Amino acid sequence: MANPFGKILLVTGNSEFLSDRAKRQAVAQVREAAPEAEIAETAASALAPGEFTALTSASLFSQATAVVLTDLQDLGEQVAGELLQYAASPSDDTAVVLVHGGGAKGKGLLDKLRKTAAVSEVAQQAPKYERDLIAWVRQEARTQGRAIDDEGAALLVAAVGSDLRSLAAAVDQLVTTLAEGERLDATVVGRYFGGRAEVRGYEIADAALDGRLDLALERARWAESAKVAPLLITAALASGLRQLARVATADPGLRDADLAREVGAPPFKIRSLRQSARGWSEASLRQALDAVAHADLQVKGGSAEPGHAVERMIIDIAVARARTS
Incomplete structure (x- = not known):
């Protein structure tokens, strides 16, 4: 010392x-x-x-x-x-x-x-981007003698948010709850934090952007029954589409790590976004973003039943994507 x-x-x-x-x-x-x-x-x-x-x-x-x-x-x-x-x-x-x-x-x-x-x-600088938060969570786990992979750390960030105090408490909870030798990964994070509203929004967005309409609607209805705020779902779709747009318009020669720095997402997510981007065009992305903006206004303004506005948004995103295929 x-x-x-x-x-x-x-x-x-x-x-x-x-x-x-x-x-x-x-x-x-x-x-x-x-x-x-x-x-x-x-x-x-x-x-x-x-x-x-x-x-x-x-x-x-x-x-x-x-x-x-x-x-x-x-x-x-x-x-x-x-x-x-x-x-x-x-x-x-x-x-x-x-x-x-x-x-x-x-x-x-x-x-x-x-x-x-x-x-x-x-x-002591607070992490600014999603990839930095994920790296911070991984380091936080390491200081407590456990390892967590990128996917598990990303899911925890999606569940808990960017507040470092809350993230540190979540890591501490996971580390102290796990049995000796049990792997700290996305499955474990989902078990303890899968009920968080933000995770549901993240999961709905992933399904919608990948063109899995049935799964996206199923998750949206489950989120509605669990009283998840519709604004969290529209925010998750907006964030996912913005990241997708940046990936779709980036130089295809960029490595995952370089593109991750530009987009502000972890490298493993870049690989997923690149795969999703193949099903989108610039015009369909604009149409999908318009659908999200419209749903967001309806939800905030109370001009439509929130559950219906979210489902309509998901369907409109699926239609926009289908027109590219």
């Missing part, structure tokens, strides 16, 4: 969950290194001039101390001067953790801290 004392950990990035977790891990490291350490945590904006210097000064009650400053971007100018002065010559008995909330505010202070030898930075 690295010694956290005499050092400054700078946590930056736009993910509140990841930054909070990095902060908690840093505090845990301090407690492990020195259980008796005094730990003071405060928002940077709450510090008056002189208070940071006081917090990092020797304590009468404990030899080791730790100071955690959150929302570093809100630190006052005078206190920022104290911090930079301290960073130039940190105390061997003090650990400092600084958490910056991301964005341009406070960039000047960050730049100066990054040039200081005592400062080490941990950047």
